[in-house]
Amino acid sequence: MSEIITKQQNELANLIKRYAKNDGVHATAIPSLFFIRRSVVSGPSYGVYNLSLCLVAQGAKEVWLAQERYEYNPADYLVSSVILPVTSQVVEASVDVPYLGFKLEFTVNQILEVLRDSEIQGGAKENAKRGMFVSRIELNLLDAVMRLVRLLDNPKDIPILAPLFTKEILYKVMQGEHGGTLEQIAIEGSSARQIKDVIDHITNNFDKSFRIEELAEKVNMSISSLHRHFKEVTAMSPIQFQKQLRLQEARRLLLSESTDAAYVAFRVGYESQSQFSREYSRMFGLPPKEDMKRLRSQYDQTISI
Template sequence: MSEPFSKQQIQFSELIERHTGKDGSHTTAIPALHFARYSNMTEPNYGVYKPSLCIVAQGAKEVLLSEERYRYSPIDCLVASVNLPVTAQVTEASFEVPYLAFIFEFTPSEILSVLRESRMGIYKKDNPKRGMYVSKMDSALLDAVIRLVRLLDDPKDIPVLAPLITKEIIYRVLQGKHGATLGQIAIEGSSAYLISDVIEYMMNNYEKSFKVDKLTEIANMSVSSLHRHFKEVTAMSPIQFQKRLRLQEARHLLLSESIDATEAAFRVGYESPSQFSREYSRMFELPPKEDINRLKAKLYLDSGSN
């Protein structure tokens, strides 16, 4: 690792530490930019990664997409090109060297704008790639990211300069080894673009029963092409994707509202509470009631220690 790059990493860590200071997720004055800080390894966290660039400044994290494991540390960046239900866990963190991360979300329209201005050759007929990858960080990308974070010290500059640096960050990612993975999502008519439309529909209607004909209509694909391309992008079938969305939302409902497992099951689209309980136990390794009691007890202990 070059000395300038090492210095950049130190600056990057110091900036995030200064804008966080305590454990948890932190929003910023730049709406698309978030930070995370944790002083300990975390339990697996189930949620949806939006299209985004995630960079670890200190520590390390693992993300599980279906059965695929992605690990990234300060020399890496993780890119998600579509909404993906994942399991994430901070695997390296301590009080002395807390886990620090930069999360920057972007939209297909922002990607398309950069593609048009740069005239990059990304072809819509290419086969879609997996909607998540880990790539090595480079000095040019890290420099742009640091400049974006520094805007937080002078908020009056954000409206003018943040959009320009956002374009640069997307441009740097598109120039990387896996840039076509991100670029295809923005190119109308590409298989990846069409699958992203299916994902968007499923994100907004996960609690509903749907026929595969509806998904093939959205994607304008045959059944076999839909299943093949969907799995290429998400690492799972449409049914598996929907199931993860339902179970993750059910867990959130059970933790945040005073409802029982049967009501949670019905609200996320299950017709059979027993099937819900079986699938919940398989995913979270405990039946709903036991899992939620354990989570609440842990939250209580964590709040008492802060």
């Protein structure tokens, strides 16, 4: 990593520390920009990545998409081009040198705007590619990121300049080696865009059962093409994708509402409590009740630290 990039990373780390004084995920005055701070290496966490660009200013993190592992540190950036349920874990962090992360969410419309206003040649439909990738960071992208983050010190400039700098960041990413992945998500009628539409439908209706034939008809694909392209983008089948969404939401409800597991199972779409408990245990390592005890114990230990 060059000396200039290292200097930029240090400035980014200092800015994140100033605006994220405690561990956790922190919203900022810039819509869709979040800072993450972790002072300990903990167990895996489960969540859903929206369309987003993620950087590490300090420390390191790994993300699991199904059975695929993506690790990134200050030399890299990670992009999720569609909604994806993932498992993530901070792998380098301490009280003295906390993990410091940057996350910028974006939309398909913002990608389309870049395509319309730039010389990037969008329009050719290609086969769908994996919806997550890691690339080495370059100075021109980091420069654009820093321009956006520095706006936090000049909040009156945010409404005008934040959209421009966000557009510049997307433009730089789309000029990179995996930029075509973002382009395909925005191109109407491409297999990547069709799969994104299926993902959005499942995400918005994860508690309802579906027939694969109906999903295929909705996006004008054959059943075999839908299965093939869906797995290419998400590394899992539509049913596996829905199952992860259901179980993650069930865990969130159990932790936040301290409610009954049978009731939660019904709320997220399970008709069989035994099936819910079995699949929950397979994903999180323990049945719901024991998992809640473990999570609350870990939370109490973190508070005491």
